[in-house]
Amino acid sequence: MKPSAHTHSDSPPALNVRDLGFSYSGKPVLKDVSFTLGAGELVILLGANGAGKTTLFSLITRLYDHRQGHIEIGGFNLRQHSVQAHAQMGVVFQQPTLDLDLTVKQNLVYHAALHGMNRRVARERAMQQISRVGLRDSLNERVRHLSGGQRRRVEIARGLLHQPRLLLLDEPTVGLDIASRRALVEHVHQLCADQGVAVLWATHLIDEVYPQDRVIVLDKGRVRANGSVSEINAQQATDTIGQAFDRLTGGEPG
Structure with missing residues (x-):
């Protein structure tokens, strides 16, 4: 992937994973996983x-402690x-975690308080981030009245309130319709370009991959490929990332 204008070669990676392994009850789930993310990079x-x-x-x-x-x-x-590490990171989990009975603003300000921000800074950043996601007019709306x-x-706005270097998105489009999924994918790509935040986006959906993205193919706990869409296609002698995924894993991602 072409480096972002926000990338600085003298700063440490937003995320650096080396030789990571993990087992459940003696059964390996992750094996020798290694990769890095730079500033402004969407992977x-x-x-x-x-x-x-x-x-x-x-x-x-x-949520789990790594030993390897x-x-x-x-x-x-x-x-x-x-x-210090967690202060550099924002997270959007697969399962929604907003309080449905609070307003958008109340959800954001409460989260900011957990990060030790005073109310003035919290309000300023809440307005800034909610404007960036196009929901300024919904700031005082109860969350239960919003669409998925x-x-x-x-x-996503909440995850960026404390200005992290890294944003983790775990299957963020689960349950969304096609138009909402497409809009969210487009928004996050723009977010990387505009704010320089690094994003690791976990998905099983091929159509969420853009041609300029870097892709890490994970299969049975191992990294099978790590590179741009064009690089992986060239390595696998395929025309699309979906064909490459199928060749690397022997199955359809979804």
């Missing part, structure tokens, strides 16, 4: 259900400097 983590995507996200967010390998976020080792696509945009 698609493409894998079928059960490939290990959610486990990987659980390790990066430290290393994870650094913005140059901070996740195990040794977990507070609008709620996802609020979650």
Whole structure:
């Protein structure tokens, strides 16, 4: 993928994963997973259900503790400097986590308070981020009255309030209609270009991959490919990333 204008070669990667492994009850789920994300880079983590995507996200967010390998976020080792590492990261989980009975503004301000922001800064950033996702007119609307696509945009705005270097999106379009999915994919690509945030987007849907994206193909806990769409197609002698995925994994992603 072409480097973003926001990328700085002298700054540490937004995310650096090295030799990561993880097992459930002795059964390996992730094996020797390694990759990096630079500033402003959007990387698609493409894998079928059960490939290990959610486990990987659980390790990066430290819902699970990793014992094999290393994870650094913005140059901070996740195990040794977990507070500083988490301060560099925003997350949108697969399952919605907004409080439906609060307004958009109340959800954002509450989240900002958890990050130690004073109310003035929280309000300023809430207005800034909610404007960027095109929902300024919905700031005082209760979340339960928003569409699924609008709620996802609020979650992305919330994840960026503390100005992280890295944004993790775990299957963020689950349950959205085609138009809402397309709008969300377009928005996140624009977000990388405009704000320089690095995004790791986990999905099993081929049509969420743009030609300029870097793609990591994860299958049975292993990285099968890591490169631009054109590079992976060239390596696999295929015309589309869907064909390349099928050749790499022997199955359809979805």
